[in-house]
Amino acid sequence: MNKTNGMKTFLKALGNLVKKPVTVKYPFEQTYIPDDYRGLIEFDESLCIWCRRCEMVCPPGAIVFSQDMEGKHTYHYNRAVCIYCTECVRTCPKEGAIYQTAQPASCALKAENINNGWNALFEEALKSRAAYAAEKKRLAAEKAQAAKKDSALTIKQQGKCTNSP
Amino acid sequence: MSKQYEIPVGAQHISLLEPLHFKFTTENEKIISTAANVYYVHRGIEQACCSKFKFRQVSFVVGRVCGLCSISHTTAYSQVAEKLLNLEIPRRAKYLRMLVIELDRIHSHLLCLIHVSENAGFEALFMKTMQYREFSMELLEAICGNRIQYDFSIVGGVARDLKLPVAHEVVGRLKRFKPELDELMDIFMHNWTLSLKNKGSGKITRETAMRLNVVGPFARAAGLAIDVRNETEDLLPWKEVGFEMITGEDGDVHARNIVRLKEIYVSINIIENIINGLPESELVTETKAFPDGEAVVRLEAPRGELFYYAKGNKTQVLERLKIKAPTFSNIAGMVEGFTGNEYGSVPAIIASYDPCLSCTAR
Amino acid sequence: MKKILTSPENLKADIRQFYNETQHHFIVMNAVEMGEQMEIQWFFCDYAHPAEMTCFYMQIPPGTLIPTITGVVSSAWVAEAELSDLMNVDIENTEKGFVLEPDSEAGPLRKKK
Ligand code: SF4
Numbered sequence: 078m079n080k081t082n083g084m085k086t087f088l089k090a091l092g093n094l095v096k097k098p099v100t101v102k103y104p105f106e107q108t109y110i111p112d113d114y115r116g117l118i119e120f121d122e123s124l125c126i127w128c129r130r131c132e133m134v135c136p137p138g139a140i141v142f143s144q145d146m147e148g149k150h151t152y153h154y155n156r157a158v159c160i161y162c163t164e165c166v167r168t169c170p171k172e173g174a175i176y177q178t179a180q181p182a183s184c185a186l187k188a189e190n191i192n193n194g195w196n197a198l199f200e201e202a203l204k205s206r207a208a209y210a211a212e213k214k215r216l217a218a219e220k221a222q223a224a225k226k227d228s229a230l231t232i233k234q235q236g237k238c239t240n241s242p
Numbered sequence: 243m244s245k246q247y248e249i250p251v252g253a254q255h256i257s258l259l260e261p262l263h264f265k266f267t268t269e270n271e272k273i274i275s276t277a278a279n280v281y282y283v284h285r286g287i288e289q290a291c292c293s294k295f296k297f298r299q300v301s302f303v304v305g306r307v308c309g310l311c312s313i314s315h316t317t318a319y320s321q322v323a324e325k326l327l328n329l330e331i332p333r334r335a336k337y338l339r340m341l342v343i344e345l346d347r348i349h350s351h352l353l354c355l356i357h358v359s360e361n362a363g364f365e366a367l368f369m370k371t372m373q374y375r376e377f378s379m380e381l382l383e384a385i386c387g388n389r390i391q392y393d394f395s396i397v398g399g400v401a402r403d404l405k406l407p408v409a410h411e412v413v414g415r416l417k418r419f420k421p422e423l424d425e426l427m428d429i430f431m432h433n434w435t436l437s438l439k440n441k442g443s444g445k446i447t448r449e450t451a452m453r454l455n456v457v458g459p460f461a462r463a464a465g466l467a468i469d470v471r472n473e474t475e476d477l478l479p480w481k482e483v484g485f486e487m488i489t490g491e492d493g494d495v496h497a498r499n500i501v502r503l504k505e506i507y508v509s510i511n512i513i514e515n516i517i518n519g520l521p522e523s524e525l526v527t528e529t530k531a532f533p534d535g536e537a538v539v540r541l542e543a544p545r546g547e548l549f550y551y552a553k554g555n556k557t558q559v560l561e562r563l564k565i566k567a568p569t570f571s572n573i574a575g576m577v578e579g580f581t582g583n584e585y586g587s588v589p590a591i592i593a594s595y596d597p598c599l600s601c602t603a604r
Numbered sequence: 605m606k607k608i609l610t611s612p613e614n615l616k617a618d619i620r621q622f623y624n625e626t627q628h629h630f631i632v633m634n635a636v637e638m639g640e641q642m643e644i645q646w647f648f649c650d651y652a653h654p655a656e657m658t659c660f661y662m663q664i665p666p667g668t669l670i671p672t673i674t675g676v677v678s679s680a681w682v683a684e685a686e687l688s689d690l691m692n693v694d695i696e697n698t699e700k701g702f703v704l705e706p707d708s709e710a711g712p713l714r715k716k717k
């Protein structure tokens with residue numbers, strides 16, 4: 078290495094001492110987030126038609142709907158299971174019912190019990206839906222039976238009517 | 243005959259980024275034979291894709307095969323699924339796929355160079371290259387919305403459009419990156435310290451590469467012109483956007499570095515061409531069909547040829563999915579490349595193979 | 605893609621006749637379960653005309669010994685080792701345990717009955 082080159086290197090090294098670092102001091106500075114970052118999925122209950130398509134397409138199963146005995150749906154979403162793929166938004170037939178924000182998800186905490194808790198919730202939600210479906214079936218069957226009885230009764234009555242001149 | 247030693251490297255070793263294991267038989271410092279063991283991370287992804295997930299969800303699952311070339315995996319899968327569905331995708335989607343694949347190639351090649359310089363003991367170059375690489379990660383994040391798992395290709399097209407300000411940003415940043423790349427090229431080409439570990443080590447000849455069916459920059463550095471981008475025109479029109487074949491001659495670590503750097507220039511060129519001539523069209527072709535029959539697809543990932551085989555049975559779930567990652571083809575060549583080298587060169591040689599074992603073991 | 609039917613007896617001769625080191629590129633081996641039978645496939649492409657792929661295949665009942673092609677295609681041992689572990693098929697001169705730990709489940713990619 079010749080002398081001028083060595084001098085240049087030395088000066089450059091000196092210059093580096095006063096240069097700003099290239100890294101981002103993360104907790105104190107925000108890292109780069111583009112405008113249409115894929116962030117948290119938000120849900121608007123008033124627009125949803127409860128078709129459950131978003132639940133069906135979601136690859137990791139981060140959305141699930143539970144149902145109470147009156148048939149009312151409740152939406153559940155897990156930000157730690159979600160992979161932010163936007164499939165749910167793409168498939169939703171009702172624009173605006175489910176949408177993606179640019180808000181990054183916060184860390185999952187141990188207290189939230191985000192894995193086992195979610196699995197339990199998922200099972201529960203499926204069970205609640207099955208229970209509602211069974212209940213509905215039972216009610217429908219009851220109704221059908223009642224209707225049958227009813228119609229049998231009316232036929233009888235009608236028969237009576239025709240039979241008695 | 244002098245005394246022989248057997249030296250194991252891995253599965254956990256300070257110079258290895260991947261769980262792989264080599265057993266070297268050495269005579270003094272010279273390696274005379276190598277045995278490899280590569281699978282420590284079998285995750286059963288193929289099985290999951292054929293049992294647990296519906297065929298549209300699989301493109302997100304296969305993205306998780308690899309963190310570095312997830313776009314290559316999702317695109318290859320999407321293409322094979324489109325073949326099974328007999329689906330022609332919109333033109334704009336094709337160009338956007340190529341755009342993201344090429345940006346991904348830039349970051350992946352730079353990452354490989356980073357590892358080579360680090361494993362050769364050149365920490366300062368490692369940090370410098372890492373600094374220069376950051377722009378590609380940020381661009382990918384701006385285009386896809388995610389930094390690592392892009393989830394960009396879906397069956398039938400792409401998930402997101404390229405917005406105009408982002409396109410301007412890509413062009414501007416690439417322009418700023420070019421002088422930095424020239425600087426890297428100069429260092430990798432002429433730096434004397436680096437050449438001590440790089441020139442002449444890990445050498446394989448063109449004949450060996452051919453005999454062992456090596457793929458990717460590993461093969462091209464040895465002079466074997468094999469690049470899927472040069473071959474298939476029906477799925478992605480690579481030649482239209484300015485693809486050029488880059489080959490080296492020596493087949494050593496140095497030649498691989500140079501091939502990778504030159505390919506980055508080609509990638510930059512391709513990206514600029516795509517952005518200048520991006521056609522307008524829809525992004526996704528919708529269909530209600532189910533996959534049927536069998537199909538294969540090859541795609542050039544940053545490490546070489548990626549191969550997908552899929553078989554459908556007219557249901558939501560595939561019958562069989564087979565993934566062949568580029569590193570898988572290179573294992574035989576990798577084992578051969580060590581012979582005759584000094585044990586001290588091993589870290590740099592391993593890094594220059596750019597192995598991706600998560601892909602290989604799936 | 606051209607598909608050529610072969611059999612365990614003819615495989616070696618067929619591959620030897622077809623494969624030319626400087627002309628053909630061996631891609632990978634694959635196995636597909638088709639009910640009782642199992643289809644084993646070998647994929648090749650051509651350096652000069654890479655779009656033309658060739659696939660040798662044979663249908664055999666599980667448990668048949670598959671001959672190795674490593675004598676002709678030197679890098680095929682990797683594919684053979686992988687397939688014999690993951691699909692639990694028997695391939696000549698291939699030991700199990702390259703891909704999986706010795707105590708892991710045999711043939712994890714086989715269909716669960
Ligand atoms: S973004 Fe993807 S993973 Fe997240 S809830 Fe929607 S479909 Fe599920």
Ligand code: SF4
Binds near residue numbers: 125131170171
């Ligand atoms: S797809 Fe849309 S409308 Fe249907 S359940 Fe989900 S959010 Fe509601």
